[in-house]
Amino acid sequence: MFSGSIPALVTPFKDGKVDEDAYRRLIDWQIENGSKGLVPCGTTGEASTLSNAEHHRVVEICVEQAAGRVPVIAGCGSNDTRNALLHMGFARKAGAAAGLCVAPYYNRPSQAGLIAHFSFLAENSDLPIVLYNVPSRTVTDIEDETVVELVSKFPDRIVAIKDASGDLSRVADHRMGLSSDFCQLSGNDELWLPHSAAGGSGCISVSANVAPALCAEFHEAIAANDLVKARELNDRLFPLHYAMFSDASPAPAKYALSRVHAWLTDEVRLPICAASEAARKAVDDALEHAGLV
Template sequence: MFRGVFTALITPFNKDGSVDYGALRDLVEIQIAGGVNGLVPVGTTGESPTVTHEENVKIVEVVVDQAKGRVPVIAGTGSNCTDEAIQMTKRAKEIGADATLQVAPYYNKPNQEGFYRHFVTIAETCELPVIVYNIPGRTGKNVEPETILRLAGHPLIAGVKEASGSMAQVMEIIAKRPDGFAVLSGDDNLTLPIVALGGDGVVSVASNLVPGRMSAFVKALLEGRMEEARRRHYELLPLFKAIFIDTNPIPVKYAMTLLSSLSIQEVYRLPLCPLAEDKKRLVKTVLEDLGII
């Protein structure tokens, strides 16, 4: 199930700061038409830190309803409080989500045993497949390969979104994982090496903008067409760099305001704020050069 391109959906906001559910439904349709393999609402790219728990669940509900089973939905329902994560994940399961993305607990920085117990408790209490989200740059602590591999032995821990930036860590997990445990890149620009080494795909920010191109790129990788995959990687590399010129999802959300196919507002919730003008010019130039706008 967890193989290919899974779009880390942005959360569109109206000018008054409320969630724009109509634009979200349009975005889901564009993603599915573009051939992505799944949708990941309310992750980092979906501004999960600043949506309320009720909004979080409602966003998942809208995405599940709009997807109508055409692609799996991996609901971002993580928290650094295990009980909160369980509450939201239970609701996501009731709504019809296919799996849950669970970020490594942030700020309280548990030890490795704490990480293990956190993820297993959520999986066993909610009985929904868990994708572990390891992103130490945001959470302050790495989920070590030994812990990921220990978790991989649990039947309800389905995979990991690896955003540690450490290829040594990714290789160790891929080399030692059990069959059926998915390893997904958490960085668009590391998709090629991770999949080439045996990974299963990517949870992608860039596919918000170019779902078709990202799908073709990863499909070529998974099918072993490396020359084509390299060509597509280098074509998209300026985009991968541009959408991380500032804190995600600020650049990608600005870029999406430039698309004629969607009505996205350049609205964030504090402490996120709009992109500086010089960075806007850079992003716009990249989109023009790639024929995206």
Template sequence: MFSGSIPALVTPFDAAGGFAEAAFREFVEWQIAEGSSALVACGTTGEAATLSAEEHFHVVRVCVDQARGRVPVIAGAGSNDTRVAAANLRAAKDAGADAALMVPPYYNRPSQEGIFRHFAALAADAPLPIILYNVPGRTVTDIQPATLIRIVQAFPELFVGVKDASGVLARVTQHRLALGADFAQLSGNDDLALAYNAMGGVGCISVTANVAPRLCADFQAACASGDQAAALALHDRLYALHDAMFTDASPGPVKYALTRVRTDFPPALRLPMTWPSEAARTAVDAGLATAGLI
């Protein structure tokens, strides 16, 4: 259902800290024109943690409206409260999203049984397909392979894929052998996407694609066609930029990078996120230069 290069879109803010809708619409249009195969609105990179619920799903609605069915829109909808997560799923559906991206409960650190029951409860009334998002570095909750497999096998029509940012490549094989090739495995780490695809992944929900959508789309197309030489060359060309995206707290570096490649992109973040350090900006500039973007 989902594959290729899928940017985890940043959310632009104006100088007063409000949602810069016109800039976002132009940004969505550019992403589609450059070959992105789907769009994630209001994920981690979209500073969802600093958006009110009303703002969150307004951003999703704008993304859906601008995309106009040309590519699927995936709405960030996770919560550490199962009842809130269920409400978020309904709001994502009402906003027109095609699927939801959902982290396991964070902060309260449920057991593997608690993670399973959380998603089982959501499955009872979920109005949208769900892509599981495993990012233990942020949530301090890890969906272990046995638990993920259990969730998907219990509700195979609902849980259609995973964004795996665990960094454990062996899981690609574990998931594939248990769930088959139709379960969409998407890398959550740009720098591991080449290896991830080689082991059975079908794409990446990407930070770098915000800045280099055409190169990321071409990279994924090369992987899908089996052109290993082209995929490796694009991986090498993008690697320094992948690395630079996390030289300071994300999405600071990616927002800085966007101001370097798009003159219309506003340079604002919401606290507690801040503008990246000089060292991070230098690394971003070097990565952009290596990629041939500046």
């Protein structure tokens, strides 16, 4: 259902508010440079610091500006099932193609709780769901058996997974347990290449914020089975993948974007702070290595 380079978009801020003009320019730049989808209000979009009104406005802007050129997978996750459903309802009305639903964080639900949570969302909304498994942030891991049970129960509702567990064996585990139609997207830029080799169809990427054309070209090389070119591009991008997490995300990504575009600032919201000097150096070096500055 989804494939290619799909940036998990930053949310530009200016003087404490969402910078709508900069966001629209960022969306156009992403699409013009080959991104195959957009994810507003994910982790990189600082969704956890947005009010519900801001969250919905950011999704609305993204859908409006994309104007059907690429699908929008709207961040809809919450540690409150009812609030996740609220986000899904708005995203559906706004015209999003799917909702990215992270495992509830802080609550630490059991696997039974995860099944109940995602089942409730699937039963009460017709918006397709992309599961988002990122145990490093949520603590709770959506185990393979849980994914298989949920997708088998709701094959027309739960259509994909963004896996940021770092466990590449899961790609094969999911393929063995489910139809080949189930879409698997990497949530780790540095694992994009082996994830694709194992059966993944693309990546919801942080680095693509800064290097959309390179990331799109990288995916095209993978899709064409041009391993030599894919390795070459992977080597160019690899330092950037790590630099994006050289400080609390998305501070390094926003700093990198401010280096690439004068119309974007590196402003973040507390409790995230601006990238440290060490992180800025890592980003500067990575941008130079990739040929982006």
